Amino acid sequence: MDEIDHHWFNKTARNSCPDLTHLQYEIIIDKLENASTRTLVSLDEARTLFVSSTSSITNDLHVKMVYDFWHERRTTRVHFLSITLLFRRRRRIFFIKHMEKRSSFQCV
Secondary structure, X not given: OOHHHHHXXXXXXXXXXXXXXXXXXXXXXXXXXXXXOOOOOOHHHHHHHHHHOOOOOOXXXXXXXXXXXXXXXXXXXXXXXXXXHHHHHHHHHHHHHHHHHHHXXXXX
């Protein structure tokens, strides 16, 4: 559990789901991460994971709360990462073009 998870757990989860434990939170996150290899699972798919599992997590409110938080973090992180990668690519292309122009001026 990183700092953002810990903060969310203590502020939001404790108020909405006071009986959610750290272990249950970690199990939900772990199952969501493992089920989302290429694409993020939907809420219905997440619910199916916990209904079909032998885990003691059957409280739908717990699954929904943690899923909403996890999904928001994952989509925000993916969006931020794609913007960062796009910026780096553009910067690299600009640098390459700039270096090509400099080298052509020096050869003349």
